[in-house]
Amino acid sequence: KPVQAQDRSLDKQATKTTTPTLGEDQIKKLIHDAKEDILRELQQGKYDKSEGTGEPGAPDQNPETVSEKIRAGFVDQMMEKMKHEFKEQLKIKGLVNEIKNNLNPHPFRDNRCECPLFILKVDELMDVSTCEDIRNALSLLNCSADLMIVTAAKDIQLAKEYCYPPREPIDYSLAGLYHDTVLKLTSQQKNEDSYNPQIFHDILYECEPHEFCMKVFTHALYANPKRSGEELQKLHSTLQALPTTSFNNIAKVMVKFSYNDLPKEYKSCFLYLAIFSPGQKISRSTLVARWVAEGLTSKEDWPSSMRQANRCFDALVGRCLVHPADIGTTGNVKSCIVGDPVHGFITAIARKQHIVETRLSHHLARHFSIFNDLQLRSSDRIDKFFQGLSKSSQVSLLKVLDLEGCQCFGGKNQRYLKDICNKMLLLKYLSLRRTDITQLPSEINNLRELEVLDIRQTAIPQHATANILLLKLKRLLSGHIDPNNFGSSSRIPHRIDKMVSMEVLSNVKAQQSYDLKDIGKLWQLRKLGVVTDDKDSHLKNLLQTISDLHECLRSLSITTIPVATPCEAEFPDVKNHPKILESLSIKGTTQNGRLLPFFIEGNNNKLAKIKL
Template identity: 25%
Template sequence: MARMLMKGTYNILIPLVLIYGIQAFEICPKLQGYLLLIDDVWSVETWENIRNWLPYTKGSKIIVTTRFQAVGAACSERDGTDSLHTIKVLSEANSKSLFNLGVSESRSSKYTIDMEKEEVHEEIWKYCGGLPLAIVTMAGHVACNPTKNNDDWNKMCRTLFPEQVVPLTLDGVTRILDYCYNDLPPDLKTCSLYLSIFPKGLTISKKRLTRRWISECFVTEKQGLSAEEVAETYFNQLISRKIIRPEDHSSNGKVKSFKVHDMILEYIVSKSSEENFITVVGGHWLMPAPSNKVRRLSMQSSGPKHVNLTKGMNLSQVRSLTVFGSQNRRLPFHSFNNGIIQVLDLEGWKGMTDKHLNDICKMLVLKYLSLRRTEVHEIPSKIEKLQYLETLDIRETDVEVLPKAFGQLKRLCSMLGGSKTPKKALKLPHEKNKEPMKALRILSGIEINEDSTAVASLHQLTGLRKLAIYKLNIQEGGQTFKQLRSSIEYLCSCGLQTLAINDEGCDFIDSLDTMSAPPRYLVGLELSGKMERPPKWIEDLNNLYKLTLSVTVLRTETFKLIQNLPKLFTLTFTLSVQKDDRDIVDILEENKLLTDREIVVPPGGFKSLKLLRFFATLVPRLSFAVTKEEVMPALERIDMRFQAFEGIYGIETLKSLQEVHLSVGNQADEITKFLVDELKDSPNHLAKEYAEKWPQIITD
């Protein structure tokens, strides 16, 4: 981004004040001298309004940053241009490179563009004034409109840039955003406006967004695709159009979370306010009070000045309420019409208590309810009144057991509970379901013990696509043991796609080896805890994309068993049981003895594997076979988290490897620390041809 900075020299100011927010303009006039930093001013008008508030005090200094040359000029006009420091915009070469990269990233089989033939593309990036936001936004627009011809692009350039090639102002960038927004299909317009619910700078979960789209009926089944698949398609289109940018990726390679650029978000918030689509209260944006009834309310500030900002608003038509901020505050539940609220997202709200659930259970058409990271302890039986509920998220709460009434939620699709760190699980109700929950697709974070009578009806959940059991406490060979095994085998035959089981001592996972048929629909499999051996049928899972196994089966034979899985993207070896478990240590030592104290990754196979991870107290010596045949040819990254480490060898032969991440525990011994340092220093002792191929070693 182009940024200008007012600069100058000054003596020590007394008092020297660093203030964030609008309060600065109230305090500065009272000071004898001040140093004020104002970051990211977007327009001359905004600067003039700020300047009129500030006194001219001898010895004071104002530092302003902006993306726009016109703002920089306005800030420095009284002092001369010597106080203006311009950070150069992108050169023509870099602008063109960024534009072409943006187009390339946004391409797919649906959007293919011949850059050689489309000479008008050059004109587009030249008009963007070297501003990265403008360049990547136009690149996304070009990539997603493959049918447009030269005349179309020329017409667009004349519309957007009537002044030819001049430095872009805020108005120019806004014109670009406006043009790209108006070009969106109606469904994507709605989905992009929905982004205004989230605060500036927030890292947003993809699943949180797409589940809410579905609950708001913005996304439905279409042309043989499920609502979830359509939502995934829409989400990817927003990425291609550069409306959102990926922040983190899941271990399956898909985007896990994202952010929205500040200027794009401000545009979306403004557009959303104009259309009375979403009302934002508090937070970064100063939006006018809605003249119409509020339909979707986003409460973004936890400061005391914003507590009563809903006062005077007509909240009787609110159908969606989202609360951000961790402070304890009162919500105007009494102002809502319980008969129309469909989405209630209170994730992270510290004011949430069990008594609020009585009000929530009156919201009879509620579809999406998130109480994640709140202080709720118990779900009341009254929840059975929420007959339209599709998503219930109570992860990272103190809820330990579901009520008997849980089975009455016939439209529930996603039941999300428990927590991974620390490991906590949600007990199923002590009652058999009289009628199966046929709509249930995700059941995650549960605990199964000998008292779990609901296990007897688990096989009735034939629509289940993900089952994640965080804790098992059942007797080997007992009735619950047999019922659970039978249910899992049956659900796998019905289309279960993701199965996760953490077994710390029931020998349940080992019993899965004798399943009558391989679970061929699985794309994700996680078997953690104590295992003697991986199920042999794993080698037949041709659709498997993500595999997690206990480190207790980390041996050469395991790599040989799974090396021919054609789609395997991520392979993880992990250990979640207690560190002082001597059985685990004995198993690891025995595994090493089987292959001369070294685990060898054989050549050939693993054609699609890109991520290899080891999360355990002890990571034994690991070697990649050095032969003429390639070893893990697509592998890009290795992650290791450990207390003790015995070394990793042969990584210079991994032609695609880019990074090795090592997370060393604070109780690591001197040998482990020495081996880590040796690994980092290895390129200095290798021949040049190997040193140049050495991956980046990152430690923390």
């Protein structure tokens, strides 16, 4: 009975406290909830029986009096709570009225307003009851209203409880973006292990905020979406077990996940990148040629090996294990960079597998084959290597010598190249690009295994290449220091027709018209850069050569040099036009307007780049 009496008193006081601003239903609900709280807590004894007297456990007072005082104190507390809630409701009602006053009337419905959108930004996810209160407040608008809650919190499960009607929350985080991509990649695959796709979400959120790690994971799934549940769960457990969630720790785990899935040959090529410095721009053509020269591809013949090496390069770029540095007009990545986390990962493995010689520092290792017995200290310069070269027995097995940028051939040191040609008879790759070499000795023909010779941006005389005869040569890359001095371009070798394995012949000059005709016998030639006089005989033979190579040429650069009597004769009719030509460059003072139609006629639809 005393409790019922208090309830009636509470009803009366609550009624006096309210104002007409609140709806009747809201007032009744507040009073009802307060009564329920009082009854529940009194019945459960959730109050301090010493309250109200000020004297803990005073035994000399009447128990009924003490109980009444306790109840009265408790009811006072509840009344204060209700006053606070009423004030909050009044604030909400005031805000709702203010919003109503600013809403535009609905164009088609009388006494209705346009549907507003409320965007609520919260730093931390609030509890669901607060969200319900907000929805209830919006219901006072007497019109449809949309509520968007934006938060940086990561509790997706709690965010789901916000959604009304129930649905998946929209995740605009980086992890959410990659999660959507991963679900699309894997949705087409049959889930034989019946694993929960939630595992992708969990892995990606372990990677936050490091986008590189998410990207490596996503691209690894793109390369191979058929992953077992055990494999994915193991990856997630590894991420959870990391001592710290630093970028380097997470990146190492994700790079390893992608690396483990690579074919064996691709792994070797990937580890080979450890010889370069992190952040160094690496030319694609240089890299794939070195891979092949080192024997890192499983194919026996050069064309098949090059195709495999190029596929490997594309795979590493596609998995984000290396970053594209330069992209050509046709969309091919022309150079790449190895980032710090990847470089640290591959260096550690390469040293364990003895792919990288631990005795050589980066500034020396990049010059030589990865398998060598060289005894050089990290403090040694490249000069030290050449000083004892003539007496050394450790260089005979070297297959790669990349001296690009080395200034070590000055003065009497020009003899170093002779020593190279006499001692390194198994060389397959020799780059003298941007060195201070000024001579190309006849001993160059001793390198019978040589497949790549790069003498670009050197001061080697133009006539020095005329006597080259290397039957296994695949790439002859030449070009003077001054790119505008076409007259100084290297000569086409006299016996070029014997070098039938040639695939790339760049920036070579025809001394005689028959030099151009001989090039037409190189049926594996993919890239040709030729400098020729603007003479009838030269241009006729050049067009005939291009016709002969119509099924293999992909890149062509023609530079013509003006002469006293320029070409005026009509070009001959040729049997074939290039079929797969992708890149064309025509430079000089020739009547290039007459040349261009020759290359765009026929059925060639591959041409993507033209430079005049």
